[in-house]
Amino acid sequence: MLDIVRLLVHLGLQSLRAHRSKTIIVGGLMAFGAFLVTTSLALLDSVERSTRSTIVQSISGDLQLYAATAKDSLSLFGGIGLGSEDLGEVASYAKVKEAIEGVDNVAGVVPVGLANAVVGSPGDLDRTLNALRGAVQKDDQLAVAPLVGRMRGIIGVLQEQQKKQASVTAEKATADDTASILDRAASSTLWETDFKADPIVTLDWLDTKVAPLGEQGNQFIFRLVGTDMQAFSSTFKRLKVVQGEMVPPNTRGLLVGKSFLDRRLKMAVAMNLDTVEREIARGASITTSTVLQETLGKARRASPRIIYLLPPDQIGPVGQALAKELGQPADTPLSEAMLAAFLTLDDENFQRRYQLFYEVIAPHIQLYPFQVGDTITMSAFTKSGYLRSINTKVYGIYVIDGLEGNDLAGALSLTDLVTFRELYGQRTAALDQELADMRKATGIVEVNRDDAEAALFGDADSVDVKTVAASAVEDVGVGKVDRKELFTFDQSEVNKGMVISVGVLLKDPLKAKETTATIRALAGPLGLQVADWQQATGIIGQITLVVRAVLLAAIGILFLVTIVILNNSLVMATLERVSEFGTLRAIGAQKGFVNAMVIFETAVLGTMAGAIGAGGGVLFVLWLHQVGIPAPADLFQVIFGGPRLYPTVTVFNVVAGLVATMIVAVFATLYPARLAVAVQPVVAMQGKE
Numbered sequence: 001m002l003d004i005v006r007l008l009v010h011l012g013l014q015s016l017r018a019h020r021s022k023t024i025i026v027g028g029l030m031a032f033g034a035f036l037v038t039t040s041l042a043l044l045d046s047v048e049r050s051t052r053s054t055i056v057q058s059i060s061g062d063l064q065l066y067a068a069t070a071k072d073s074l075s076l077f078g079g080i081g082l083g084s085e086d087l088g089e090v091a092s093y094a095k096v097k098e099a100i101e102g103v104d105n106v107a108g109v110v111p112v113g114l115a116n117a118v119v120g121s122p123g124d125l126d127r128t129l130n131a132l133r134g135a136v137q138k139d140d141q142l143a144v145a146p147l148v149g150r151m152r153g154i155i156g157v158l159q160e161q162q163k164k165q166a167s168v169t170a171e172k173a174t175a176d177d178t179a180s181i182l183d184r185a186a187s188s189t190l191w192e193t194d195f196k197a198d199p200i201v202t203l204d205w206l207d208t209k210v211a212p213l214g215e216q217g218n219q220f221i222f223r224l225v226g227t228d229m230q231a232f233s234s235t236f237k238r239l240k241v242v243q244g245e246m247v248p249p250n251t252r253g254l255l256v257g258k259s260f261l262d263r264r265l266k267m268a269v270a271m272n273l274d275t276v277e278r279e280i281a282r283g284a285s286i287t288t289s290t291v292l293q294e295t296l297g298k299a300r301r302a303s304p305r306i307i308y309l310l311p312p313d314q315i316g317p318v319g320q321a322l323a324k325e326l327g328q329p330a331d332t333p334l335s336e337a338m339l340a341a342f343l344t345l346d347d348e349n350f351q352r353r354y355q356l357f358y359e360v361i362a363p364h365i366q367l368y369p370f371q372v373g374d375t376i377t378m379s380a381f382t383k384s385g386y387l388r389s390i391n392t393k394v395y396g397i398y399v400i401d402g403l404e405g406n407d408l409a410g411a412l413s414l415t416d417l418v419t420f421r422e423l424y425g426q427r428t429a430a431l432d433q434e435l436a437d438m439r440k441a442t443g444i445v446e447v448n449r450d451d452a453e454a455a456l457f458g459d460a461d462s463v464d465v466k467t468v469a470a471s472a473v474e475d476v477g478v479g480k481v482d483r484k485e486l487f488t489f490d491q492s493e494v495n496k497g498m499v500i501s502v503g504v505l506l507k508d509p510l511k512a513k514e515t516t517a518t519i520r521a522l523a524g525p526l527g528l529q530v531a532d533w534q535q536a537t538g539i540i541g542q543i544t545l546v547v548r549a550v551l552l553a554a555i556g557i558l559f560l561v562t563i564v565i566l567n568n569s570l571v572m573a574t575l576e577r578v579s580e581f582g583t584l585r586a587i588g589a590q591k592g593f594v595n596a597m598v599i600f601e602t603a604v605l606g607t608m609a610g611a612i613g614a615g616g617g618v619l620f621v622l623w624l625h626q627v628g629i630p631a632p633a634d635l636f637q638v639i640f641g642g643p644r645l646y647p648t649v650t651v652f653n654v655v656a657g658l659v660a661t662m663i664v665a666v667f668a669t670l671y672p673a674r675l676a677v678a679v680q681p682v683v684a685m686q687g688k689e
Contacts, residue, residue: 034613075538226420257410382425
């Protein structure tokens with residue numbers, strides 16, 4: 001037996017040397033297969049790790065627990081249109097926390113509340129009027145003068161717009177009335193005589209007559225996540241506050257994503273210029289892209305707003321800087337035409353003027369509807385269906401480390417759980433008392449259900465009612481209900497109340513399957529269901545699955561083509577040796593020996609070629625790790641874990657490449673070997689098929 005093995009090895013190696021050209025061709029195909037498997041698996045593993053790092057370690061955790069009775073699936077980023085889902089409630093966060101924290105592989109437990117809150121932003125004219133009224137009431141003359149200058153600038157822009165509209169409108173009387181109001185608002189008499197004599201009366205006139213002619217305020221929607229801010233920041237360490245500060249412990253407050261501000265709420269001129277700058281950085285050209293040209297057109301159309309947003313003492317310096325860039329005389333006044341010329345951009349001047357905009361103009365205008373430190377009003381419809389509004393201080397602006405410019409990474413705004421619960425409409429003792437006081441103040445009538453129709457339609461004399469007269473309440477009126485806005489709270493309020501879901505971050509994701517099973521067993525008795533991070537992130541998680549499936553399909557198709565080519569090459573190489581096999585059969589070699597010899601040759605060749613291919617794959621991945629693979633779009637930044645994917649290779653990737661090559665090569669050899677040995681020795685020796 002040993003002699004047969006030695007002969008098998010000797011003949012196999014000799015055959016490989018004798019057919020060098022065919023060995024090189026077939027070996028090259030095998031090496032490419034090993035290279036493809038090793039590289040592909042390394043890339044896919046890296047994408048999965050990066051995606052998990054992006055989403056799991058920044059917002060979702062590995063698992064989310066929510067009510068088993070929920071009618072909709074949990075979606076942290078919201079469904080299509082950011083609608084309000086029916087997710088039920090986790091009645092006691094404290095119970096869930098106590099049960100889950102004891103599981104060995106759990107690194108952190110974080111409460112989550114989800115709501116869509118509306119925030120209103122006044123228009124420029126309203127904002128300036130309010131600021132001017134406040135300065136007048138405080139007798140702050142240092143603030144009054146620049147605010148008056150801004151008001152007159154806004155009115156000047158409104159006059160220009162009114163003249164353009166008057167030239168095309170058929171309502172001449174209305175146009176004349178508007179022109180008359182604006183003429184008076186812009187006049188020196190109003191500001192130098194009337195305003196100085198009685199500023200409040202003048203401001204009231206501006207409020208009633210001029211304010212309706214200005215730009216109306218905007219409303220925008222926050223996808224709000226209520227949470228324990230300290231637990232959230234300590235669990236999800238990729239969250240970084242880049243402006244302002246983290247909301248202090250046990251304090252009401254808000255953190256807003258920087259990318260949400262930059263891409264949704266920023267002043268139109270700056271936002272459009274930022275969009276063009278990002279696309280140019282990705283290789284786009286203004287000259288060839290109609291989309292970029294249209295974006296710059298939007299920036300030019302919005303540019304007149306800059307004039308009245310600038311403080312009066314900055315209009316001259318800004319005009320001088322723009323005049324120098326445009327090659328105009330230094331004393332050329334800042335105007336709409338100058339701004340339009342400045343924003344007429346091409347590939348040659350864009351970067352220079354983009355930088356000039358942020359150096360000269362941006363520092364002196366308000367780029368966002370609110371700033372860090374401002375108190376904004378968030379409104380939402382509660383679970384009961386009534387509108388609830390909460391004043392909340394914006395403490396800071398955050399980014400996700402490595403995804404600073406990504407739209408999705410800053411889509412969620414974070415607030416404390418107490419604020420969330422009030423917007424959600426959770427019943428509390430304070431709220432119940434407030435409602436009771438309002439009932440007393442308004443003389444609410446309690447009517448038996450069966451008598452409701454009679455009470456509504458006039459037969460009230462026969463109805464048994466219980467009335468609480470307003471006079472029975474000492475000095476309580478709707479306007480006198482004492483509802484004090486508290487900006488701090490006790491930590492026990494966070495733990496004992498309801499949440500929408502509970503996020504769980506694991507220590508070792510490789511043990512996720514076992515840990516999920518354990519948590520599922522604990523969640524069942526609590527009336528909860530468990531979703532992994534891909535399910536919990538809704539459409540975002542599904543997109544990552546689709547992208548991964550597409551990559552797998554593409555790699556699978558490429559590998560299948562390689563197998564077909566390899567199989568054809570092996571068939572041709574084996575059948576060309578029919579006469580050689582016939583000679584071996586004629587001198588006594590059995591079919592099994594010939595089959596074994598062919599398979600041995602392929603196995604040796606596959607081992608060597610596979611090692612070379614897998615080694616090449618390792619070197620290629622190491623090179624990619626150094627240079628990175630750029631993300632072609634924002635979505636890929638989430639999948640790549642940042643602007644570039646830096647793949648890594650593992651021992652499993654290499655072993656998988658070798659094993660796959662060996663298996664494919666050996667199985668591809670079996671069929672042609674059987675064809676070859678099936679030919680009669682005499683016919684084979686004659687060189688016939």
